[in-house]
Amino acid sequence: xxxxxxxxxxxxxxxxxxxxxxxxxxxxxxxxxxxxxxxxxxxxxxxxxxxxxxxxxxxxxxxxxxxxxxxxxxxxxxxxxxxxxxxxxxxxxxxxxxxxxxxxxxxxxxxxxxxxxxxxxxxxx
Numbered sequence: 115x116x117x118x119x120x121x122x123x124x125x126x127x128x129x130x131x132x133x134x135x136x137x138x139x140x141x142x143x144x145x146x147x148x149x150x151x152x153x154x155x156x157x158x159x160x161x162x163x164x165x166x167x168x169x170x171x172x173x174x175x176x177x178x179x180x181x182x183x184x185x186x187x188x189x190x191x192x193x194x195x196x197x198x199x200x201x202x203x204x205x206x207x208x209x210x211x212x213x214x215x216x217x218x219x220x221x222x223x224x225x226x227x228x229x230x231x232x233x234x235x236x237x238x239x
Contacts, residue, residue: 134161141167142228162191163225166198170229175202190220197229206232 130138137155140148149171156168156178165182169175179198186192193216200209213230217223228234 130163131161134159134164138163138167138225142224142234160185162186162194166194166229167225169198170201173202175199190216190223193219194223194226194229197226201229201232 134155137148137151141152152164152167153171156165159165159168160181162182162185165178165185169179169182172178179195179202182191182198183195186195193212197209197212197216200212209230213226216226217230220226
């Protein structure tokens with residue numbers, strides 16, 4: 115029986131530690147304290163998702179986004195950084211295209227969906 119390649123979604127999901135995943139879920143589900151906690155943790159985090167969220171919350175390209183790019187080791191992580199850069203750069207068409215592609219590959223990525231929804235992001239910033 116031929117060896118099956120690992121599911122890219124399962125491999126990429128391992129880049130987010132459980133504590134950060136819980137915090138990001140709290141952010142996208144409107145937990146009042148999540149934004150401040152993300153911004154505080156971003157100073158020492160190497161989790162690309164958390165760093166991307168911090169950059170979006172700051173509403174400008176920041177050292178967090180640069181660090182997220184350096185820490186992005188998977189296609190999923192790199193795509194998420196590109197989504198954030200498009201969002202922060204104000205390129206709505208590119209953001210829409212990148213979000214569609216990303217969510218087709220990673221349909222359970224709540225953070226990507228949140229970044230792609232300008233109303234949701236503005237609500238938390």
